[in-house]
Amino acid sequence: NAGVMQNPRHLVRRRGQEARLRCSPMKGHSHVYWYRQLPEEGLKFMVYLQKENIIDESGMPKERFSAEFPKEGPSILRIQQVVRGDSAAYFCASSQQGQSEAFFGQGTRLTVV
Amino acid sequence: KQEVTQIPAALSVPEGENLVLNCSFTDSAIYNLQWFRQDPGKGLTSLLLIQSSQREQTSGRLNASLDKSSGRSTLYIAASQPGDSATYLCAATTTSGTYKYIFGTGTRLKVLA
Numbered sequence: 001n002a003g004v005m006q007n008p009r010h011l012v013r014r015r016g017q018e019a020r021l022r023c024s025p026m027k028g029h030s031h032v033y034w035y036r037q038l039p040e041e042g043l044k045f046m047v048y049l050q051k052e053n054i055i056d057e058s059g060m061p062k063e064r065f066s067a068e069f070p071k072e073g074p075s076i077l078r079i080q081q082v083v084r085g086d087s088a089a090y091f092c093a094s095s096q097q098g099q100s101e102a103f104f105g106q107g108t109r110l111t112v113v
Numbered sequence: 114k115q116e117v118t119q120i121p122a123a124l125s126v127p128e129g130e131n132l133v134l135n136c137s138f139t140d141s142a143i144y145n146l147q148w149f150r151q152d153p154g155k156g157l158t159s160l161l162l163i164q165s166s167q168r169e170q171t172s173g174r175l176n177a178s179l180d181k182s183s184g185r186s187t188l189y190i191a192a193s194q195p196g197d198s199a200t201y202l203c204a205a206t207t208t209s210g211t212y213k214y215i216f217g218t219g220t221r222l223k224v225l226a
Contacts, residue, residue, distance in 0.1 A: 033213060042202065042218040043157075048211045056211040091156065098212045099144055106156035 004105035019079040025094030037089040115140040119217035134188040136203035144206040
């Protein structure tokens with residue numbers, strides 16, 4: 001049973017470009033969480049999704065950030081018009097149910113140049 | 114609003130020493146408390162998960178305790194080794210809302226050979 005898969009592992013974008021981060025949850029998991037870790041900081045919750053639904057997006061920046069978890073395929077975190085301050089590690093976690101233990105992926109490290 | 118604090122922020126010990134890492138949380142209504150390890154530039158490795166009904170969990174040289182009434186958890190590492198050098202994160206999952214993880218900022222541990 002493969003773990004939570006995130007790709008790409010490393011992503012470099014120029015300022016103003018779009019970044020798309022993908023997360024494939026563990027098999028049988030229908031709940032996905034996204035977290036962001038800024039340099040030298042702890043992980044901060046961004047958004048919680050179930051299949052086709054955003055349940056809690058209280059940690060998402062108001063502009064340029066969006067997330068989806070379609071019926072088929074991975075969850076996508078999309079950052080439009082990236083700025084240097086978006087440089088961070090983005091982690092995805094999945095769980096079988098909301099209150100079940102969540103398992104984390106290896107993260108995507110975004111660098112904006 | 115749940116806040117999680119970890120003390121100390123950094124710790125350096127000689128090999129073989131037993132050590133304790135501390136984690137405190139402000140909202141005692143937690144669903145579970147989990148300890149992770151993070152190596153530089155890497156993802157999260159789950160170490161121990163303590164459910165709210167439990168007092169402690171053990172795995173090898175690691176022991177984690179939970180005291181909800183005082184809002185504290187400790188991670189005890191016995192006979193530390195250089196390979197234990199990493200950042201240790203604790204995270205609380207609250208019962209209210211969406212079971213998202215609230216992370217502490219971590220303790221950076223260095224075990225000297």
